Amino acid sequence: MENRVMKHPILGDLAPAREVTVTVDGKKLKAREGEVIAAVLMANGIMTHRHTAKTGEPRGIFCGIGQCTDCVMTVNGVPNVRTCITKVQEGMVIETQEGYGKTGAAR
Amino acid sequence: MKKEVVIIGGGPAGLAAAIEAARYGAQVLVIDENSRPGGQLLKQIHKFFGSQAHGAGIRGIDIGRKLLEETEECGAEVWLNCAVIGLFSDKRVAVLKDGVTVVVEAEKILISTGGAENPLRFKGWTLPGVMGAGAAQTMVNVNRVLPGKRILMVGSGNVGVIVAYQLMQAGADVVGIVEGMPKIGAYGVHAAKIRRAGVPFYLGYTIEEAIGTDHVEKAVIAKFEDGKIVKGTELVTDVDVITIAVGLRPLSELAMMAGVRHDFIPELGGWMPVHDENMETSVEGIYVAGDIAGVEEANTAMDEGRMAGTAIAKALCYLDANKAAAAETAIADRLSALRQGPFGERRLNAKKRVVEEGAIR
Numbered sequence: 001m002e003n004r005v006m007k008h009p010i011l012g013d014l015a016p017a018r019e020v021t022v023t024v025d026g027k028k029l030k031a032r033e034g035e036v037i038a039a040v041l042m043a044n045g046i047m048t049h050r051h052t053a054k055t056g057e058p059r060g061i062f063c064g065i066g067q068c069t070d071c072v073m074t075v076n077g078v079p080n081v082r083t084c085i086t087k088v089q090e091g092m093v094i095e096t097q098e099g100y101g102k103t104g105a106a107r
Numbered sequence: 108m109k110k111e112v113v114i115i116g117g118g119p120a121g122l123a124a125a126i127e128a129a130r131y132g133a134q135v136l137v138i139d140e141n142s143r144p145g146g147q148l149l150k151q152i153h154k155f156f157g158s159q160a161h162g163a164g165i166r167g168i169d170i171g172r173k174l175l176e177e178t179e180e181c182g183a184e185v186w187l188n189c190a191v192i193g194l195f196s197d198k199r200v201a202v203l204k205d206g207v208t209v210v211v212e213a214e215k216i217l218i219s220t221g222g223a224e225n226p227l228r229f230k231g232w233t234l235p236g237v238m239g240a241g242a243a244q245t246m247v248n249v250n251r252v253l254p255g256k257r258i259l260m261v262g263s264g265n266v267g268v269i270v271a272y273q274l275m276q277a278g279a280d281v282v283g284i285v286e287g288m289p290k291i292g293a294y295g296v297h298a299a300k301i302r303r304a305g306v307p308f309y310l311g312y313t314i315e316e317a318i319g320t321d322h323v324e325k326a327v328i329a330k331f332e333d334g335k336i337v338k339g340t341e342l343v344t345d346v347d348v349i350t351i352a353v354g355l356r357p358l359s360e361l362a363m364m365a366g367v368r369h370d371f372i373p374e375l376g377g378w379m380p381v382h383d384e385n386m387e388t389s390v391e392g393i394y395v396a397g398d399i400a401g402v403e404e405a406n407t408a409m410d411e412g413r414m415a416g417t418a419i420a421k422a423l424c425y426l427d428a429n430k431a432a433a434a435e436t437a438i439a440d441r442l443s444a445l446r447q448g449p450f451g452e453r454r455l456n457a458k459k460r461v462v463e464e465g466a467i468r
Contacts, residue, residue, distance in 0.1 A: 003252050003253045004251060004252055004253075005247055005251040005252065005253055005277045005278060008251075008276065008277060009276050010152045010166070010276065011152060011248065011251075014251050035250060036250060038246075038250070039246070039250035039251075039252050042246060042250070042252040042253075042254060043252045047235035047236055047321070047322040048235050048321055048322065049235070057233060058234070058235050058321045058322070059233060059235060060234075060235025060236065060238070060322070061235070061238050061242055061246070061254070062226070062237075062238050062239055062242060063223060063224055063238075063239050063241070063242050064238065064239065064241065064242030064243075064245040064246060065141075065147075065241065065242070065245060066140060066141070067223045067358070068223070084242075084245075085140070085141060085142075087142065
């Protein structure tokens with residue numbers, strides 16, 4: 001995972017964490033237990049979280065603290081989940097959200 | 108469910124208020140929608156300014172950790188992962204807790220919801236890779252992931268300059284800091300660190316465009332005079348992230364919902380609730396503290412929280428008037444000390460206007 005900050009002059013080395021596996025648009029990714037969905041996406045270079053309803057434009061992280069809702073995705077079949085404050089769980093199914101999203105996960 | 112004191116938002120202001128009110132004996136519930144309390148304080152890995160009393164020279168993250176310890180010791184109840192979705196002037200608080208709405212009736216409410224970063228509109232501003240400086244800070248310091256490798260910062264205030272440095276500490280290249288004004292906005296100490304690291308400041312420049320198909324690939328900056336882009340002065344650079352640090356606004360939706368009187372105070376971030384010197388709003392029993400009461404710094408947020416916590420304890424008769432007056436004077440003195448100097452004076456004067464208006468019932 002090349003985008004991880006492994007070493008840090010103030011915060012020290014990244015502490016080891018248990019691994020959990022999530023599925024993002026059908027692809028399995030290894031995440032760190034306890035991290036937010038946005039973190040594992042960014043660590044893997046995924047910037048687009050959804051496409052807008054009217055024009056299909058890509059959107060990603062904007063505020064990173066759950067305020068702006070730009071980063072919402074469909075998670076385990078539930079649309080409009082704020083990925084910057086929602087933690088990963090083993091087996092979680094994460095999908096790029098199209099427009100306002102549809103209820104029901106693709107498995 | 109009934110609680111004496113409900114505090115909405117467990118950042119520096121909310122926790123400081125909880126510690127203060129609980130210390131005098133009040134029954135306190137802190138509600139926060141995050142999985143851990145502390146707000147943005149735990150992301151501040153730089154050393155703070157101020158006097159000895161304000162922990163000058165100590166990193167924000169360490170001040171935050173101490174605040175968390177004191178919160179645990181003070182006996183306040185803390186609900187995490189809970190979003191307040193409604194607030195009513197009769198002091199009922201609707202909380203989304205484990206997927207169910209719980210209504211808490213409070214005698215006193217403190218709203219300490221903080222602030223949100225302002226966006227900046229330019230061509231391509233919605234592309235993935237354009238993000239708030241605070242978002243980038245959260246990603247590197249909390250989530251330990253780098254949003255990109257080559258980053259352009261827009262805005263040279265404290266947030267822009269501090270986050271630019273922290274992005275470099277995490278391993279990114281900052282290609283430059285763009286500032287529309289003719290001079291750097293941040294404190295000299297922070298700006299000097301960036302200068303020494305060789306990052307150029309583009310003063311009198313603004314961002315014109317973010318270019319890319321599904322994420323940022325290039326940034327176009329240009330000279331900015333009299334509020335307009337000067338054609339023909341464009342510079343293009345390869346970047347994968349553009350971070351925006353153009354100020355914050357008070358996050359006061361809940362205060363608006365409760366019918367609290369607001370005013371537009373540009374020096375403190377725009378529309379905000381007005382309040383009296385005890386941080387009480389136009390709705391009796393509803394208080395504000397921290398960035399919602401005007402965007403300032405963590406130190407002022409904590410002292411405003413202590414002020415509100417003391418006033419609440421007094422109003423609930425846990426503290427007699429003389430003791431309360433002494434405590435309030437001490438806090439007010441510290442707040443004045445924090446609002447000195449060329450940066451603080453503007454905020455001090457704006458706060459005076461807020462309090463003058465907030466005192467009108």
